[in-house]
Amino acid sequence: MLVRKATMRAHLRTVPKRFGDGGQGMSTCRAVVLPRFGGPEVLEVRLNEPIPDLGPSEVLVRTKAAGINPLDLKMRGGYGKSLFKPLLPLILGRDVSGEITAVGKAVSQLHVGQEVFGSLHPTAVRGTYTDYAILADEQLAPKPANLTHVAAAAIPFAALTAWRALHSMAQIRPGQRVLVMGGGGAVGLAAIYLSRALGCQVSCTCGKRSIDLVKEAGADETIDYTSEENIQGQFKGQFDAVLDTIGVEETEAAGVNVLKRGGHYLTLQGEAVSLADKYGLLAGGALAAATLLRKQVQYRQSHGIEYWWAIMRTDVEGLHEIARLAKVNKLRIPVGRSFPLTEASEAHRLRENKANQGKVILEAQ
Ligand SMILES: NC(=O)c1ccc[n+]([C@@H]2O[C@H](COP(=O)([O-])OP(=O)(O)OC[C@H]3O[C@@H](n4cnc5c(N)ncnc54)[C@H](OP(=O)(O)O)[C@@H]3O)[C@@H](O)[C@H]2O)c1
Numbered sequence: 001m002l003v004r005k006a007t008m009r010a011h012l013r014t015v016p017k018r019f020g021d022g023g024q025g026m027s028t029c030r031a032v033v034l035p036r037f038g039g040p041e042v043l044e045v046r047l048n049e050p051i052p053d054l055g056p057s058e059v060l061v062r063t064k065a066a067g068i069n070p071l072d073l074k075m076r077g078g079y080g081k082s083l084f085k086p087l088l089p090l091i092l093g094r095d096v097s098g099e100i101t102a103v104g105k106a107v108s109q110l111h112v113g114q115e116v117f118g119s120l121h122p123t124a125v126r127g128t129y130t131d132y133a134i135l136a137d138e139q140l141a142p143k144p145a146n147l148t149h150v151a152a153a154a155i156p157f158a159a160l161t162a163w164r165a166l167h168s169m170a171q172i173r174p175g176q177r178v179l180v181m182g183g184g185g186a187v188g189l190a191a192i193y194l195s196r197a198l199g200c201q202v203s204c205t206c207g208k209r210s211i212d213l214v215k216e217a218g219a220d221e222t223i224d225y226t227s228e229e230n231i232q233g234q235f236k237g238q239f240d241a242v243l244d245t246i247g248v249e250e251t252e253a254a255g256v257n258v259l260k261r262g263g264h265y266l267t268l269q270g271e272a273v274s275l276a277d278k279y280g281l282l283a284g285g286a287l288a289a290a291t292l293l294r295k296q297v298q299y300r301q302s303h304g305i306e307y308w309w310a311i312m313r314t315d316v317e318g319l320h321e322i323a324r325l326a327k328v329n330k331l332r333i334p335v336g337r338s339f340p341l342t343e344a345s346e347a348h349r350l351r352e353n354k355a356n357q358g359k360v361i362l363e364a365q
Pocket residue numbers: 069070071122157158161181182183184185186187188205206207208209210225245246267268269270310311312357
């Protein structure tokens with residue numbers, strides 16, 4: 001333990017004022033751990049999880065709030081097992097909002113005491129369901145002062161997914177028309193706000209209960225996905241980009257048909273992870289690359305469009321733009337309910353219920 005403490009101090013430019021549950025120099029903290037794949041009941045609250053040494057560009061964040069994303073529930077159930085099984089136990093959670101307690105020696109833009117929010121990459125093994133989360137400096141931005149930690153923790157993963165798809169991949173431009181399929185969800189709402197901020201006209205599909213929300217986010221036109229409306233017939237060839245958060249056969253068929261030639265169809269339900277889980281990392285990875293290429297060629301020939309599997313990626317420029325928009329009330333993701341960190345299983349249960357609306361957040365006291 002003595003050696004570990006000495007190493008840790010050598011790595012930190014600023015020794016945290018407060019560590020773990022109190023005493024300076026503690027190297028463990030509370031965390032919600034996933035020891036094996038399964039239902040919400042497998043999540044375990046542990047009091048003495050190690051806090052690893054900080055790398056030069058890493059930041060130690062005292063978690064105030066950690067957002068729950070659908071990915072957390074999927075990972076808990078075994079999604080990504082080809083990658084994660086050998087790495088169990090894991091700490092789930094991508095989103096965080098909290099206060100910096102230490103920074104690595106190469107960190108220059110962030111400092112101890114600053115309130116920040118941000119998100120880990122989808123493949124991170126030590127997540128944010130813990131009192132002390134570790135993120136790279138470029139995965140964090142100052143938390144907008146007008147947001148509570150709970151409100152801030154609802155935003156980054158979903159908004160960065162929308163940013164990745166529409167800004168980085170489809171490169172949407174002012175005046176273009178965007179269709180968001182699943183506008184009432186967290187990624188869908190973020191996509192509407194971002195498209196509007198980028199000067200686009202936005203239509204979306206959503207359920208009746210989400211109509212006010214998507215309009216508030218700036219949707220110019222809403223299509224009730226429970227109605228009999230024929231999207232393909234009504235909007236054929238009209239959009240420059242379609243972000244499909246649902247990604248089933250029907251939405252894909254509709255999505256590719258409402259695009260103009262040269263438009264971009266982006267699904268959040270790419271098959272890379274499920275193929276790797278089924279056939280192993282190597283064979284599954286190769287099959288995924290071949291499947292994607294086949295669909296890209298097929299849709300280029302049949303519809304003249306670009307087809308993509310969009311995957312969330314952390315992006316410092318995107319996060320700062322998201323923070324800027326949130327600061328001027330031009331991006332928000334509604335929170336349904338928050339739970340104490342210790343009730344993560346309960347929170348997952350609520351999140352699994354499709355009747356639940358709004359983000360579910362864990363609060364660390
Ligand atoms: N590829 C990636 O990197 C990535 C990143 C983030 C998320 N995702 C995935 O993207 C999906 C959405 O994530 P999220 O965080 O936005 O989830 P979410 O907040 O739970 O939103 C899901 C929403 O989908 C809507 N919906 C369900 N069926 C629909 C349909 N047929 N047509 C239109 N809307 C429908 C529901 O809206 P109503 O309330 O209007 O019914 C629901 O609110 C999840 O499957 C998630 O795993 C992937």
